[in-house]
Amino acid sequence: MIEHTSIKSLLKGEVKAPQNVVVKGWVRTIRNSKNVNFIALNDGSTILNIQLVIAAGTDAFVICEQISTGACIRAEGLLVDSQGKNQSVEIQCNNIEVYGHSDPEKYPLQKKGHTLEFLREIAHLRPRTNTFGAIFRIRHNMAFAIHQFFHQKGFFYMHSPIITGSDAEGAGEMFKVTTLSLENPPRTNDGSINYMEDFFGKATNLTVSGQLEAELGALALGNVYTFGPTFRAENSNTPRHLAEFWMIEPEMAFYDINDNMDLAEEMLKYLINFALENCKDDLEFLNQMYDKELIERLKSVTAKTFKRLTYTDAVEILEKNNKEFEFKVSWGTDLQKEHENYLVTHFGGPVILTNYPKQIKAFYMKQNEDGKTVRAMDVLFPWIGEIIGGSQREDNYDKLYARITEMGVDEDELWWYLDTRKFGSCPHSGFGLGFERLMLFVTGMTNIRDVIPFPRTPKNAEF
Ligand code: 4AD
Ligand code: MG
16 A cells, blocks of 8 residues: 655645654755754655654664755655744654665756756756646646546547558658668669558558548547647747647537637637646746746636637738738738737737638638638637647538649548548538647746657657
């Protein structure tokens, strides 16, 4: 049986003092003096440490000589109401066992105040810092809240495949999956690589999106969502792009683009409220250390109605400001970060843009009657830019087929997707929320490498 109590539950008063308790965790600091030693112990259950008070004359006091920052220990003693004003309870510790020593000369987290850049280089140890403990606890809470949100709404969690033969976004930015020899691959008569001999008997890649499979689910189960890793081999070394990121993709039968926007707005507000209610200590820490406006910003977004407007109206606003942009805007251009920021500032909060030109969006989006635009929607957030991308889907077989051919998408890879438009097709919609973009917003971090435990970016796959 587990003999120890989590530090979180001790500090929350779930165990009545005075009482004998056991805690296990990692030493954050140790202060030695002649009569008494103090250890601040953290076990990851909360950002807060519990104070161990070790009096001279006890066995534990002698063992303290071997203990330094980073060591892992088991501590036993009497939980008492604390004398100091910084903590509610502390432990008068009479027994310590060292599970793992930590060499004070070599432990990289000896001092406080390391830069985030430095901590990225020691991603194996950075979870032990206050900052990354906070971020990863919030990350867990957001993942949990996503499942709770959809479950409460009667959505089903569907697992889309990670290895696929199709390019869901039609952007061609895929990592190949193969067991063929790179030095000497089998070739066909015309000299090209013979994927018939590959593991799956065809060319495959890591998925860029679970959407196409989610659509198959929606056309049977009604409302579904996927939540899994996605991979993009785009060589963009920016603070907002990862080569491996997690995406939440709900897909809903009988939803039009307006229902889709309503759901996206409701979900984002739910998630942010969940963080405000359930991650208080961690958010307060991040607010204090990194971003004094974080909590206010989170609250303000949940209180606002997201501004909705068409791409065409947005371009009109942006064109008036063209002289200040590095990339000039005119109807048909893809919007850059600077334009998204401008719109969000202009409207003082989140913005949802709809009806984009079809040439800058994916093949599956529902075409509007004007022949020029598609029923796309992007949700733009303060600080982040695009946090969600989605659309109503083209449910008409002929129109979808025409678009696939027009855009040169490989129809042989998508026969099953096209099939759903032949058998019981229906209006449906969905979107994709970038999980790490959400995490950037909720934590106030400015680099996406700092909100995922082990970031994958160009030239970086350590750990
Ligand atoms: O806009 P995207 O490319 O849309 C899709 O993949 C659709 N299949 C979604 C759907 O309709 N089911 O990506 C969706 C979101 C973006 O808005 C962004 O938040 C995030 O995924 N994203 C990235 N996040 C981190 N790193 C990258 N390289 C990302 N690319 C997209
Ligand atoms: Mg997008």
